[in-house]
Amino acid sequence: MKLDAKIPEGLLAEKWTNHKFKINLVNPSNKRKYKVLIVGTGLAGASAAAALAELGYNVEAFSYHESPRRAHSIAAQGGINAAKNYPGDGDSIFRLFYDTIKGGDYRSREANVYRLAEVSNNIIDQCVAQGIPFAREYGGLLSNRSFGGAQVSRTFYARGQTGQQLLLGAYSALVRQMNTGKVNFHARTELQDIVVVDGQAKGIITRNLVTGKLESHAGDAVVMATGGYGNVFFLSTNAMASNGSAAWRAHKKGALFANPCFTQIHPTCIPVASGSQSKLTLMSESLRNDGRIWVPKKKGDDRAPGNIPEDERDYYLERLYPSFGNLVPRDVASRRAKEMCDMGHGVGATKLAVYLDFEDVIGRNGKNWVADKYGNLFDMYEEITGENPYKTPMRIYPAVHYTMGGLWVDYNLMSSIPGLYVMGEANFSDHGANRLGASALMQGLADGYFVIPYTIADYLSGNTGGFSDTSASEFIETEKGIQDNIQRMLSIKGSQTVDEIHKKLGLVMWENVGMARNKEGLKKAIIEIPKLRKEFWEDVNIPGSSNSMNTELEKAGRLADFLELGELMARDALEREESCGGHFREEFQTEENEAKRDDKNFTFVSAWEFKGVEKEPVVHKEDLVFENVKLTTRSYK
Amino acid sequence: MNVTLKVWRQSNSQSKGFFSIYNVSDVSEEMSFFEMLDMLNESLVEKGEEPIAFDHDCREGICGTCGVFINGRAHGPISGITTCQLHMRRFNNGDTIIIEPWRAKAFPVIKDLVVDRTSLDRVMMSGGYVSVNTGGTPDANAIPISKVNADEAMDAASCIGCGACVATCKNSSAMLFVSAKVSQYALLPQGMIEKKIRAQNMVDSMDEEGFGNCSNTYACEAECPKEISVSHIARMNREFFKASIS
Numbered sequence: 001m002k003l004d005a006k007i008p009e010g011l012l013a014e015k016w017t018n019h020k021f022k023i024n025l026v027n028p029s030n031k032r033k034y035k036v037l038i039v040g041t042g043l044a045g046a047s048a049a050a051a052l053a054e055l056g057y058n059v060e061a062f063s064y065h066e067s068p069r070r071a072h073s074i075a076a077q078g079g080i081n082a083a084k085n086y087p088g089d090g091d092s093i094f095r096l097f098y099d100t101i102k103g104g105d106y107r108s109r110e111a112n113v114y115r116l117a118e119v120s121n122n123i124i125d126q127c128v129a130q131g132i133p134f135a136r137e138y139g140g141l142l143s144n145r146s147f148g149g150a151q152v153s154r155t156f157y158a159r160g161q162t163g164q165q166l167l168l169g170a171y172s173a174l175v176r177q178m179n180t181g182k183v184n185f186h187a188r189t190e191l192q193d194i195v196v197v198d199g200q201a202k203g204i205i206t207r208n209l210v211t212g213k214l215e216s217h218a219g220d221a222v223v224m225a226t227g228g229y230g231n232v233f234f235l236s237t238n239a240m241a242s243n244g245s246a247a248w249r250a251h252k253k254g255a256l257f258a259n260p261c262f263t264q265i266h267p268t269c270i271p272v273a274s275g276s277q278s279k280l281t282l283m284s285e286s287l288r289n290d291g292r293i294w295v296p297k298k299k300g301d302d303r304a305p306g307n308i309p310e311d312e313r314d315y316y317l318e319r320l321y322p323s324f325g326n327l328v329p330r331d332v333a334s335r336r337a338k339e340m341c342d343m344g345h346g347v348g349a350t351k352l353a354v355y356l357d358f359e360d361v362i363g364r365n366g367k368n369w370v371a372d373k374y375g376n377l378f379d380m381y382e383e384i385t386g387e388n389p390y391k392t393p394m395r396i397y398p399a400v401h402y403t404m405g406g407l408w409v410d411y412n413l414m415s416s417i418p419g420l421y422v423m424g425e426a427n428f429s430d431h432g433a434n435r436l437g438a439s440a441l442m443q444g445l446a447d448g449y450f451v452i453p454y455t456i457a458d459y460l461s462g463n464t465g466g467f468s469d470t471s472a473s474e475f476i477e478t479e480k481g482i483q484d485n486i487q488r489m490l491s492i493k494g495s496q497t498v499d500e501i502h503k504k505l506g507l508v509m510w511e512n513v514g515m516a517r518n519k520e521g522l523k524k525a526i527i528e529i530p531k532l533r534k535e536f537w538e539d540v541n542i543p544g545s546s547n548s549m550n551t552e553l554e555k556a557g558r559l560a561d562f563l564e565l566g567e568l569m570a571r572d573a574l575e576r577e578e579s580c581g582g583h584f585r586e587e588f589q590t591e592e593n594e595a596k597r598d599d600k601n602f603t604f605v606s607a608w609e610f611k612g613v614e615k616e617p618v619v620h621k622e623d624l625v626f627e628n629v630k631l632t633t634r635s636y637k
Numbered sequence: 638m639n640v641t642l643k644v645w646r647q648s649n650s651q652s653k654g655f656f657s658i659y660n661v662s663d664v665s666e667e668m669s670f671f672e673m674l675d676m677l678n679e680s681l682v683e684k685g686e687e688p689i690a691f692d693h694d695c696r697e698g699i700c701g702t703c704g705v706f707i708n709g710r711a712h713g714p715i716s717g718i719t720t721c722q723l724h725m726r727r728f729n730n731g732d733t734i735i736i737e738p739w740r741a742k743a744f745p746v747i748k749d750l751v752v753d754r755t756s757l758d759r760v761m762m763s764g765g766y767v768s769v770n771t772g773g774t775p776d777a778n779a780i781p782i783s784k785v786n787a788d789e790a791m792d793a794a795s796c797i798g799c800g801a802c803v804a805t806c807k808n809s810s811a812m813l814f815v816s817a818k819v820s821q822y823a824l825l826p827q828g829m830i831e832k833k834i835r836a837q838n839m840v841d842s843m844d845e846e847g848f849g850n851c852s853n854t855y856a857c858e859a860e861c862p863k864e865i866s867v868s869h870i871a872r873m874n875r876e877f878f879k880a881s882i883s
Contacts, residue, residue: 067798176768277672
């Protein structure tokens with residue numbers, strides 16, 4: 001298989017403009033002849049559904065939530081990047097592009113990332129026009145703050161609820177189109193599989209989560225915006241229902257899965273407190289603007305933080321990285337925290353935490369100033385831990401947060417199955433091996449508002465439109481396969497709950513495919529995961545039936561996919577014999593314990609082809625070509 | 638600690654519901670309320686029984702998916718948080734905890750503690766937006782907005798749409814929810830243009846969906862996990878009144 005990323009010719013800054021001119025259009029009066037199926041209505045899905053409907057396409061949108069406003073995009077706290085350069089501190093489209101490529105450790109495509117930086121400014125304009133109440137200065141203009149991995153202030157924000165406000169903005173555009181009838185929204189409806197007819201994605205099979213009914217939907221293209229797969233680790237900052245099933249089932253139907261091992265571990269999360277913990281909570285990276293990270297210099301120091309004098313504290317990020325200090329990118333901050341704890345400097349009951357201290361900024365600017373900026377985050381922390389962060393430093397530890405890997409897409413965001421598009425966290429395209437803070441919101445909205453509405457026309461214009469034949473044998477066979485699978489799961493009636501097996505998988509993943517990986521551990525994971533898969537299919541216990549609301553059945557279906565996806569992540573991590581971004585192989589590090597890339601041998605995207613559950617997958621390589629940036633060793637010193 | 642739960646069980650929207658009693662032991666105070674329910678559900682599954690269905694997702698108080706009545710209060714005994722943010726350290730050993738779904742005509746029960754709140758989406762469809770299409774918008778800094786207005790709009794916009802205001806209101810009114818959206822847009826120049834029609838359409842839709850009227854008890858403000866002020870209701874009433882006389 002030859003991977004064609006379809007990157008346009010020409011100068012970097014002109015590629016997108018030229019491409020938009022060269023690709024085919026669908027004329028305005030013909031758009032109503034086409035139906036687009038959009039799966040997932042978070043930032044990317046809701047914005048795409050709204051934008052396509054505004055253009056005149058008919059849209060069917062699907063979510064397993066009761067409402068598009070529940071998607072996990074809503075939980076993003078800190079902000080959204082754009083190259084507006086409002087503060088006049090030297091930002092530009094090229095600088096945002098450069099920072100994103102560098103932050104991703106040179107494992108993403110130049111053309112995609114440049115386009116992302118280019119449309120970033122349109123996103124802010126769009127959001128303001130929708131009435132999103134971004135933070136403002138007293139003069140009435142928009143306020144910015146800085147984020148990890150950048151030396152300019154380019155992050156727009158709405159208190160600590162930026163994701164919420166952007167999602168509600170996209171949701172408002174979506175409900176407006178639902179009101180016109182151009183979008184038909186299917187609530188509590190989960191994708192079971194995609195349907196490929198004559199080599200093209202022409203439909204989906206869904207399950208109504210209230211009645212259990214399987215339904216076939218036909219259309220002229222399928223767009224997936226189904227989020228990331230961080231919950232493969234069981235504990236992550238993802239919402240409870242976030243899963244990788246839509247992407248995985250498309251993968252099993254032929255869509256290549258790219259860079260599955262690129263996982264982002266976020267440095268500032270509330271540490272695990274007990275064995276019954278169901279998920280982890282993120283504390284926004286924006287806190288690193290004003291909080292200082294430290295550990296006691298003395299190993300195993302059990303004194304309360306306030307009793308440890310200044311000269312016995314190690315502000316290790318400020319010490320190791322004087323120019324970026326506490327604002328180094330996420331992968332670096334996470335790894336250093338783990339290292340400090342591994343060396344015995346960890347704090348709190350479990351010793352798996354470091355301090356994030358606001359004493360200095362409270363002394364400098366006052367408690368009210370801090371409360372105005374971070375009040376909701378401080379309250380959230382106190383409610384969970386029972387400790388007051390105005391008085392005692394927060395305890396934080398890294399946690400799985402985001403997956404840079406995802407379905408492989410070309411420049412048009414089309415997967416290797418013609419007619420199947422993938423957006424947002426579900427695709428692999430823009431963040432390389434590490435995503436910078438405040439870039440997920442940017443990518444979701446870029447894909448939905450400003451990329452897919454153009455690129456999908458190029459594909460649709462080659463079809464006559466109006467495909468609606470759900471009686472085709474492909475639909476009937478696919479639905480039967482799903483039905484059989486559900487019955488098989490329900491009939492096992494074993495001795496373990498879904499969560500019990502999921503926790504075991506999570507542990508294998510965290511220990512072997514987590515923050516630091518090595519050959520031995522990865523090989524172990526490749527042996528252990530199939531064993532757990534076997535355990536699941538022989539011993540899981542799912543009560544209830546398939547024809548009513550059954551939350552255990554929903555969880556089981558998602559876990560079944562994680563039990564396959566996890567193995568691919570380990571295989572990808574094993575093959576990539578270098579360290580880059582969030583992928584840290586212990587065998588490949590510099591003398592200063594920084595990630596050591598191998599540009600000569602690994603400047604490519606790994607795109608995996610599914611060959612069968614118990615068969616070895618095949619990797620295809622898309623070489624990454626850098627014409628505009630020089631590959632350097634990332635340095636944040 | 639050990640607690641006794643009285644939980645509302647109902648197989649589907651048609652069937653009759655009832656309270657079931659469960660004793661849950663070995664609850665630690667670090668657990669969240671939902672982790673305690675998870676633990677109970679795990680034990681039910683082990684016994685081959687169907688677990689208690691409840692809505693939840695982000696478990697950090699922002700998605701608005703969760704919400705149950707706990708001992709007669711929406712989202713439980715602590716103000717300013719959602720059910721998923723509630724931790725067991727707020728309870729004592731030996732407590733009996735009564736857990737019920739939101740009860741309102743516009744929120745029919747789907748199963749156990751899960752209710753159907755799509756009525757809120759339909760109210761939003763009737764006008765909860767600024768009518769702009771994608772692209773072709775002016776530069777974001779072209780329209781300065783006073784920080785005071787932007788901040789107040791943000792207060793209103795922080796609504797998570799959980800429905801606690803409706804559930805706690807003796808009239809099952811959605812006035813706080815609807816007014817938060819009307820008020821957010823009425824405070825901003827972008828939303829000002831459609832403010833009359835928006836207020837009218839959203840209020841009409843709210844009535845059609847079977848939400849009740851407001852009788853100014855302020856229970857909604859008291860139970861709102863985002864502490865949204867009833868002053869937004871006053872602003873909506875002004876907008877609605879102005880729209881009806883001009």
